[in-house]
Amino acid sequence: MTSPEGDPRAEVMVPREVPLGGPRAMGVRRTLPQRTRSFIGAWCFLDHYGPDDVADTGGMSLPPHPHTGLQTVSWLFEGEIEHRDSAGNHVLVRPGELNLMTAGRGISHTEDSTDATSVLHGAQLWVALPEESRHTEPRLDHFAPDPVRGPGWEARVFLGSAFGARSPVHTHTPLLGAELMLATGATKVVEVDAGFEHGVLLDVGLLSVEGRELKPGELAYLPPGRHTLEVSATDEARLLLLGGPPFGEAIVMWWNFVGRSHDEVAGYREEWQAQIDGDRVRDGRFGVVDHPEPAIPAPALPNVRLKQRR
Ligand code: MN
Numbered sequence: 001m002t003s004p005e006g007d008p009r010a011e012v013m014v015p016r017e018v019p020l021g022g023p024r025a026m027g028v029r030r031t032l033p034q035r036t037r038s039f040i041g042a043w044c045f046l047d048h049y050g051p052d053d054v055a056d057t058g059g060m061s062l063p064p065h066p067h068t069g070l071q072t073v074s075w076l077f078e079g080e081i082e083h084r085d086s087a088g089n090h091v092l093v094r095p096g097e098l099n100l101m102t103a104g105r106g107i108s109h110t111e112d113s114t115d116a117t118s119v120l121h122g123a124q125l126w127v128a129l130p131e132e133s134r135h136t137e138p139r140l141d142h143f144a145p146d147p148v149r150g151p152g153w154e155a156r157v158f159l160g161s162a163f164g165a166r167s168p169v170h171t172h173t174p175l176l177g178a179e180l181m182l183a184t185g186a187t188k189v190v191e192v193d194a195g196f197e198h199g200v201l202l203d204v205g206l207l208s209v210e211g212r213e214l215k216p217g218e219l220a221y222l223p224p225g226r227h228t229l230e231v232s233a234t235d236e237a238r239l240l241l242l243g244g245p246p247f248g249e250a251i252v253m254w255w256n257f258v259g260r261s262h263d264e265v266a267g268y269r270e271e272w273q274a275q276i277d278g279d280r281v282r283d284g285r286f287g288v289v290d291h292p293e294p295a296i297p298a299p300a301l302p303n304v305r306l307k308q309r310r
Contacts, residue, residue: 041244
């Protein structure tokens with residue numbers, strides 16, 4: 001299909017079902033990375049899950065596992081997750097609140113849905129860190145955005161700025177992250193940064209993004225060059241709006257690591273395996289997180305060298 005110049009159509013990406021690691025695997029829908037697209041801005045990983053009845057699925061149980069070179073956002077629509085990390089943070093992740101974990105040079109953490117959770121529903125998003133800050137100290141930032149409202153819509157801006165609201169949380173590249181709810185029949189024209197590319201992940205409802213129909217779990221991609229982005233709800237909808245200028249750096253992303261080369265990532269893997277070899281986790285790059293369950297071992301590296309993606 002051809003597009004009028006300067007007004008490229010949204011490209012719709014369909015999720016694939018993936019079991020999320022740990023002893024009890026929970027099914028998630030992954031829309032990023034795709035074979036054809038690695039990034040939307042610095043956003044490099046997009047998992048969407050639920051609503052799951054925890055009595056059926058067992059909920060989320062992610063024992064100690066490592067990360068490097070990225071930030072993680074656990075954004076919940078429903079339920080509650082207990083987060084512990086080797087930087088000493090122990091928090092409850094709740095709906096509508098940002099918990100941005102910066103792995104930087106290395107962190108390990110755990111995520112478990114709490115006993116109070118009967119329905120689990122949310123998204124796990126990763127942000128790649130640029131070269132100048134990817135070895136930064138690990139940390140956790142928390143922010144509960146005040147909702148902003150207009151006729152038929154309500155938004156929570158957790159990173160960057162939109163809808164007249166701004167998140168105070170520091171990012172290492174310009175980013176946008178917001179939740180938007182739309183009433184049935186509502187249309188919202190969002191003013192956006194023309195230097196950003198954008199993604200719209202539909203959680204529930206039925207949505208039209210710049211004229212393209214989006215079903216729940218699907219991700220619409222919009223290239224840079226637009227000043228507005230129009231979304232219309234055919235049926236009451238909730239979506240995540242993500243954006244940023246094209247990242248521009250080539251990364252190697254494998255398992256829980258983001259690096260720049262095969263050898264670097266293989267080195268991270270070796271360091272993690274060395275830390276968890278034995279009865280108790282040793283201190284090292286990824287620190288130690290206090291958790292009763294054994295740490296998750298890294299899978300074997302593939303037989304081919306890991307490739308850079310951009
Ligand atoms: Mn993790």
